[in-house]
Structure formats: C-alpha cells, structure tokens
Amino acid sequence: MNSAERETLKTDVLIVGAGPAGLSCALRLAQLYQAHHDHAQPSSSQPDLKTENIFVLEKAGELGAHCLSGALLDPVALQELIPNFRSLGAPLETPVSEDAVLYLTQQGRIKLPITPPFLRNHGNAIISLNKFVKWLGEQTEQAGVSLFPGFSGIEVLYEGERVAGVRVGDKGIDRAGNPKPNFQPGYDLRAKITIFAEGSRGSLTKQLVSQLGLDRGCNPQAYALGLKELWEIPSGRLKAGQVFHTAGWPLPPSQYGGGFIYAASETQLSLGLVVGLNYENPGFDPHEAFQQWKIHPWLRGLLAGGRMLRYGAKTIPEGGYYSVPSAAVDGALIIGDSAGFLNAQRLKGIHLAMKSGMLAAEATMDALLKQDYSKSQLAGFERAWKASWVGEELWKVRNFHQAFDRGFTRGALHAALQFVTGGRGLHARYESGPDYQHMRRLPEVGGRARANLKADGQLTYDKLADVFHSGVQHDEDQPPHLKIADYDICNNRCVREYGNPCQYFCPAAVYEMEDNADGSGKRLKLNPSNCVHCKTCDIEDPYQIITWVCPEGGGGPRYDGL
Numbered sequence: 001m002n003s004a005e006r007e008t009l010k011t012d013v014l015i016v017g018a019g020p021a022g023l024s025c026a027l028r029l030a031q032l033y034q035a036h037h038d039h040a041q042p043s044s045s046q047p048d049l050k051t052e053n054i055f056v057l058e059k060a061g062e063l064g065a066h067c068l069s070g071a072l073l074d075p076v077a078l079q080e081l082i083p084n085f086r087s088l089g090a091p092l093e094t095p096v097s098e099d100a101v102l103y104l105t106q107q108g109r110i111k112l113p114i115t116p117p118f119l120r121n122h123g124n125a126i127i128s129l130n131k132f133v134k135w136l137g138e139q140t141e142q143a144g145v146s147l148f149p150g151f152s153g154i155e156v157l158y159e160g161e162r163v164a165g166v167r168v169g170d171k172g173i174d175r176a177g178n179p180k181p182n183f184q185p186g187y188d189l190r191a192k193i194t195i196f197a198e199g200s201r202g203s204l205t206k207q208l209v210s211q212l213g214l215d216r217g218c219n220p221q222a223y224a225l226g227l228k229e230l231w232e233i234p235s236g237r238l239k240a241g242q243v244f245h246t247a248g249w250p251l252p253p254s255q256y257g258g259g260f261i262y263a264a265s266e267t268q269l270s271l272g273l274v275v276g277l278n279y280e281n282p283g284f285d286p287h288e289a290f291q292q293w294k295i296h297p298w299l300r301g302l303l304a305g306g307r308m309l310r311y312g313a314k315t316i317p318e319g320g321y322y323s324v325p326s327a328a329v330d331g332a333l334i335i336g337d338s339a340g341f342l343n344a345q346r347l348k349g350i351h352l353a354m355k356s357g358m359l360a361a362e363a364t365m366d367a368l369l370k371q372d373y374s375k376s377q378l379a380g381f382e383r384a385w386k387a388s389w390v391g392e393e394l395w396k397v398r399n400f401h402q403a404f405d406r407g408f409t410r411g412a413l414h415a416a417l418q419f420v421t422g423g424r425g426l427h428a429r430y431e432s433g434p435d436y437q438h439m440r441r442l443p444e445v446g447g448r449a450r451a452n453l454k455a456d457g458q459l460t461y462d463k464l465a466d467v468f469h470s471g472v473q474h475d476e477d478q479p480p481h482l483k484i485a486d487y488d489i490c491n492n493r494c495v496r497e498y499g500n501p502c503q504y505f506c507p508a509a510v511y512e513m514e515d516n517a518d519g520s521g522k523r524l525k526l527n528p529s530n531c532v533h534c535k536t537c538d539i540e541d542p543y544q545i546i547t548w549v550c551p552e553g554g555g556g557p558r559y560d561g562l
C-alpha cells in the first residue's frame with residue numbers, strides 16, 4: 001500500500017516489546033514524569049510530559065504470552081523499581097530453599113559437594129515469567145502508560161540516519177499478499193525516542209544493528225536455545241523452592257549446555273534443557289536431546305505418574321559484555337536481551353533486562369528535558385549501564401561463554417580460571433565466531449547424531465505434541481513470516497552439504513523436507529503456524545538465508561503459567 005493510505009501517529013517515546021525490559025523502562029519513565037511534575041516549576045519552555053505519550057507495542061495478544069524463562073528471579077532490580085512489590089502482590093510465591101548442581105551420566109548422577117557461588121540462589125524466587133510480566137504490565141498501565149498488545153513492529157523508520165519510529169504490521173493480508181475483508185493497515189508510529197526491547201534476536205534490532213553497523217568491534221552475539229516444560233507431579237518427591245542445575249548427559253563433552261529443574265511447589269516443576277547453538281553436528285536436534293534428558297533414571301523417577309502441562313522454547317543471548325552492540329543511536333536505544341544484557345554463567349537476564357530498561361528511562365528523561373534526542377545525548381545510557389551493577393556483573397563474566405567455543409570440558413576449565421581471575425582467564429579478551437559457523441558439513445562429522453528416541457506421550461513427546469502444549473496459534477491465511485531467500489540452496493545444496501539442519505534445530509516442526517511428487521528428491525515445506533517465535537532458524541541456518549519477521553500481531557505461542 002502507498003504511504004498516503006497509512007496513518008501516522010506521533011508520540012514522545014515508543015517502546016517495542018513488553019517484556020521485563022520494555023515494561024521496566026516504561027514504568028520507570030512514568031515514575032520520573034511524576035517526580036518531575038511534583039517538583040518542577042511550571043514554565044513554557046518545559047516539554048509537556050504526559051505518561052499516555054509513552055507507547056509500548058507488544059506482538060503478543062496478551063502481555064506475557066510470548067515471555068518464556070526458567071525462571072529464578074534475582075529481585076535486585078524489582079526492589080529498586082517497585083520497593084513495595086510484595087504488598088502490591090508481585091507473583092514471587094516461591095523463595096529458593098535449596099540449590100544443587102548435578103553431573104549426570106547416562107544412568108547415574110554425581111552431586112557437586114559445593115554449589116558454585118554463581119549458582120547459589122538464596123534470596124531469589126522461582127517465578128513464572130508469564131505471570132510476572134502480566135503483573136508488571138498492570139503496574140505500568142496504572143501509571144498511565146499506553147500499552148498496545150497485539151501489534152507487531154515490522155520495520156524501523158528513519159529520517160536520514162536518525163531512528164524516527166516503527167511501522168506496525170498490517171492485519172488481514174492473505175497468504176498471497178492481498179487484503180482480506182478484515183484488512184487494517186498498520187500505523188507508522190513516529191517518536192522522539194524509540195526503545196527496542198524485543199528480547200533475544202529482535203527482528204527490528206537486527207535490522208538496526210546491521211543498518212548502522214552497531215556491532216562493529218564486538219564479538220558476534222552467541223546464543224543458546226532453551227526448551228522448557230511445566231509439569232505437575234505427585235507430591236512428596238521434592239520440596240517447594242528446590243533448585244537443581246545439571247551438566248553432562250545427554251550432551252557430549254564437546255557440547256555446551258545443561259538442564260534445570262525448579263520446584264515452584266511440591267507438585268509443580270519447571271524443567272528444561274539449554275543448549276549452545278555453537279554445536280558442530282548439523283543433525284543434532286535440541287528437542288530430541290531435551291526429551292532424552294527426561295529419560296535419565298532420576299528424572300524419570302521425579303516425573304513418573306505426572307502430567308506435562310505446557311511447553312515452550314526460546315533463544316538466549318549468551319555472548320555477554322563483548323557482544324553488546326552500541327546501544328545508543330540518534331533517536332533510539334536498545335535494552336534487555338535485544339542488546340545482550342544477560343549473565344550466561346548464572347543463566348539470568350530478567351534483572352539485567354529490567355535494570356537496563358530503568359537506566360534507559362533515565363537517559364530518555366534527560367533527553368526529553370533537554371529536547372535533544374541525538375546519539376551524543378543518549379550515549380548517557382551507555383555510560384550509565386557500564387558504571388552500574390549491570391556493567392559490574394557482566395564484566396566479571398566477560399569471557400565466560402566464549403570459553404565454551406571449543407567444547408564443554410575445555411570451557412569449564414577456562415571458566416574456573418576466569419572465576420579466580422575476576423573474569424579474565426588466560427586472555428584479556430576471548431574472541432568467538434558466530435554460532436552457525438561452528439556447524440560442520442554432514443560428511444565431515446560422519447552423519448547425523450541421533451538419539452533414536454520414540455516419544456511415548458507420557459514422559460517424552462514429539463515436536464508436534466509439544467507444540468500443541470505451547471498454545472501456539474497463527475492465522476494460517478497470511479504471508480509466511482519465515483522468509484527464505486533462496487529455496488534452491490535448501491533443496492539442492494543444503495540437502496547434500498548439511499542434510500537440512502532446519503528440520504532438527506527448529507523446536508517446533510516448522511521446517512519439513514517432503515518428497516517431490518515426481519520422486520526426484522526432496523523440497524522444503526514450511527509450517528509457519530507452528531512457530532513459537534524462538535528465532536533459532538534466523539540464527540542457526542548455515543547459509544544465513546532464513547529471516548524471521550513478525551507475523552500478524554496477536555499470533556504466536558500462549559505461554560500461560562510458563
């Protein structure tokens with residue numbers, strides 16, 4: 001459609017993404033407006049700051065529906081943002097009561113005699129991120145912020161090199177790109193300051209970083225994929241608040257990753273497997289490894305007679321300090337997982353996402369008061385995060401994930417050395433390459449690594465059964481939101497070289513290789529409506545020809561209670 005038919009809305013601040021980062025940013029900004037109104041002398045030169053002109057855009061139909069985490073919450077940022085969070089009913093029901101780290105072999109388990117300090121969770125709480133984000137959204141809405149769930153940001157708008165806002169996706173376009181009777185054009189939202197809080201591998205953040213070269217001099221972002229199920233189990237097996245982290249089986253020593261089990265109550269367990277996307281074998285299937293992990297005798301015993309309630313999967317940006325791009329540009333800031341504010345050693349990003357959002361709000365407030373939205377003004381955010389406990393926490397683990405680039409065992413040794421040298425280890429800065437470059441061609445690794453697991457529908461599930469438990473829903477009659485730049489590469493080259501790893505790395509069965517009708521080989525078939533928005537395909541495809549873009553707003557998983 002031409003731009004004359006598309007309406008433009010102007011606002012002061014536009015935040016893209018209502019996760020912990022985006023909502024903390026919006027709420028902190030609303031608090032700063034309030035404090036300003038309470039203390040400032042009325043003056044005509046002051047900007048007119050209204051909380052309803054803080055817009056938050058969210059692609060999920062309901063706040064929290066696309067938020068997936070473990071989750072153990074370190075409440076440090078929450079305490080700063082909402083000191084009376086307990087009396088306001090924050091859903092932090094289960095304090096961590098006990099921690100243990102286990103090394104699994106195929107049949108056995110060895111408990112580390114001492115839990116490493118970074119995996120001690122005394123003072124933290126087991127939460128459902130979905131419930132927490134809903135609650136945070138309520139606090140933010142009560143502060144007067146304008147929330148827009150069900151709307152996807154699909155394109156960054158520029159004026160020259162300055163970010164000027166975001167285009168919202170149209171609704172009611174059919175598979176072939178034609179308007180349907182319910183067609184609604186998306187708005188162009190123009191803002192003085194746009195804040196990208198899209199979570200891991202944000203689709204607009206990716207455009208922005210590449211357009212402005214914001215990752216120049218950085219290590220490429222490194223990712224893990226986290227797969228999670230929520231289970232109800234018979235009581236008497238675990239105590240509420242018990243936390244376990246596992247290393248070892250079923251991942252080989254060459255591979256980075258581990259498991260988590262969090263007892264939110266005696267009968268409700270959050271459990272999952274996190275695997276680095278820097279693996280070599282293109283036939284490795286993270287979902288299959290997750291299912292295999294559950295057949296370990298100890299896990300089997302915990303889950304026997306229980307019921308799987310929900311499933312989800314999401315990527316985690318693990319590169320750390322040296323992978324954070326320039327996060328301030330003319331007219332925009334990048335916060336939370338989108339910028340890579342996550343401590344991979346602790347598997348924790350919620351508190352860092354929140355604090356980065358709060359610091360971005362402070363930088364935004366300064367810029368609004370000075371009516372200067374330039375990069376040099378907004379760069380106050382970069383100085384602030386580096387000087388804050390966010391910078392301090394990330395600096396201490398600055399080389400952590402890169403150490404695992406050549407396998408788990410070697411990485412663990414480097415990580416131990418880094419721990420005693422304040423994060424340095426053997427080198428001042430460990431370099432790393434993008435995840436997909438670690439993948440080797442199928443013949444080089446001697447064929448596909450398979451667990452040969454047959455899902456039984458009680459303890460183990462195939463991808464489709466798990467996808468059903470993610471509550472995912474998309475309107476099927478819309479253009480596919482997975483853009484494949486060249487099907488010829490998939491059907492004729494990847495098939496020989498890598499054996500089409502998309503069929504394996506996607507945890508939601510979106511990618512399928514089906515036989516050609518004339519028996520002449522196979523071709524790629526997409527099932528976009530299964531997509532749980534984890535973004536693994538955008539990261540892991542060895543030819544980098546898959547681009548994940550937002551589907552129509554409102555579609556996607558429904559991570560209730562996850």
Ligand SMILES: Cc1cc2nc3c(=O)[nH]c(=O)nc-3n(C[C@H](O)[C@H](O)[C@H](O)COP(=O)(O)OP(=O)(O)OC[C@H]3O[C@@H](n4cnc5c(N)ncnc54)[C@H](O)[C@@H]3O)c2cc1C
Pocket residue numbers: 016017018019020021022057058059060064066067068069070071072073074129151152153154197198199200202203204226227228272274313314315316335336337338342347348349350351353550
């Ligand atoms: C399996 C797993 C376990 C984890 N365990 C822990 C843990 O125990 N403790 C911990 O602290 N952290 C944990 N993390 C990490 C933590 O969940 C993240 O660091 C945190 O959620 C980041 O918050 P965020 O607001 O930056 O991003 P998100 O929580 O991802 O929120 C981003 C929001 O933006 C929306 N969005 C994205 N793009 C657009 C767009 N273009 N338009 C509109 N909306 C958009 C999304 O729908 C989403 O709601 C875990 C992560 C995973 C996957």
